Amino acid sequence: MSTTKSLFSPASGQGPFDLGQAERQLALEYLAEAWNEAEEDGVETAALAHASLFAALATFVRQHGDEATADLVAQLPDRIRSGEYNLDRILQ
Template identity: 40%
Template sequence: MSKTRPTRVSLLSDLDDADFETEAADALFPSEDEQRQLALDLLLDAWEEALQAGASADIVASAALYAAFSDMVDVLGEDNVADMAENLADRIRHGEFTLQRTHH
């Protein structure tokens, strides 16, 4: 079941390509690292807001995973996301997502 996303109007649709200079384009389009940091900051803020509103951490996590996987499937397709997800169990077991290590 694939959900249809509304078409987003580009903020740049009224600008002509000739209007851009390299410096202006760099200012408008952050690097991938800057985009990742921005996205993470915004997600962590939303996560904290959900917790403060009374949602439990496991419910917020489940909702975040659902949103992430559904968007990835929408962009990359079910097979590509399924292939990526096959490796998640091993990555989790090897501590890739563990923030605080516990010693047994």
């Protein structure tokens, strides 16, 4: 894996997942590397975001079904508004 700083590196220096979720952190690092390479190849950030959301939701539907995925997505507005996906916020 390359050592370039990814879009997903939080400003606080802390990882987005606790130590008990090391596999998710590793997965995020792989995705960040692919994202960075795609950007270097000229793929627009919005296109990457759209494709990533589609792939993630399609995977959730396949693994957990339509209803469970819809329930997960229904929780997103509150989580977004609370700053859970804001990479610029500093965790104390």
